[in-house]
Amino acid sequence: MQLKKVSLSDIEKLIKNFPAPVSPKGYRNFKDFYLRAVRVRIVNSDDSDKKAATANSVLIGMLEKKAPAYYLTDEIINAACNTNVPEISGKEIPFNNLNLFTPDGLCMAVNIVSICECYNTEHLPAQLQEAAGKAGVQIDTAGVEVMITAVIFADHVEDKGYASTELNLFPSSRKDKDLIFCSKNKVGYARDYDNTKIHRDMTVGQLTRLIANTIMLINYQPSLVTAQRSNSPGLGFNKKSSDEPMPVRWLGKNFSNNRTKSSAGSGGSHASPRAHWRRGHWHGYRYGEGRKILKRKWVQPVYVNPQ
DSSP: OOOEEOOHHHHHHHHHTSOOOOOOTTSOOHHHHHHHHHHHHHHTSSOSOGGGOEEOHHHHHHHHTTOOEEEEOHHHHHHHHTBOOOOOOTTSOSOOEEEEEOTTSOEEEEEEEEGGGSTTOTTHHHHHHHHHHHTTOOOOOTTOOEEEEEEEEEEOTTTSOEEEEEEEEEOOOTTTOSOEEEOSSOEEEGGGGTTOEEETTEEHHHHHHHHHHHHHHHHHOGGGEEEEOOOOOOOOTTOOGGGSOOOEEEESTTOOOSOSGGGSOTTGGGOOTTOEEEOBEEEEEEESGGGOEEEEEEEOOEEEOOO
8 A cells, every 4th residue: 555745744734624423422533543643653753843743544544534433332332343355356345545533542543545546556466465575474465455444543441642553454365264464563364353352452453453444334224323412512604514523323333132241241251261252253145147246145143151
């Protein structure tokens, strides 16, 4: 992905003029997320000229494209983290950028592109194979059509500081049916990082599934998306309707399937060692002339809690 040279002052202006939604109570402020995330990345950049530092193109692109923001509930996070991700066609995702916010301070700017449309990606499968080989793991890049880039920003509870990182996800190979996870220092299958925590109680594997399944849920389960007007003082005489804050988009606000861990009853986290997640998955089937129309059905996860 190509990077853009953008000064911090230009970024601040872009953020200031962005019609950001008014984040609900308990969720990080939209503009605060972008400004702090960009600053962290610039300060940690090898480029000594801060004013001309290379800002991450995903963050800048989200602002330029006025990407929508989705606020995720704990119930939908639980379900998405424990649902397997299918192979995704580059043609079945009708959007390519969005922002995700969780109640515990995790913020993600997510960009989705078809591999065939990516910049200089003809050698990407081979590069992934090479990187995996150096890491001592084997991956199967056959069938990979989509690249998901996520710029993640979170607060550190211990020192009240901030951390920013970038992940590339590739769902999914035909053989292994799992997300390929790629960061600056690691590459492999998402399941291999199910014991590696990245944010509070969330593991790397869970985070990758959360990101990919959020995209799928927005596309295939639109009933889970609700929008409400941002609380604002209204437009003044010198303002345009385009200045009005974006609506607050919820994913899973009224979702409850009574099968997630948080709904498993008291003592669920201290259950028998045999307590486990029965992973959810996506069932795909084709219909219509030439069976060209793909439809997905979400089979939700179940928390098996023997008592």
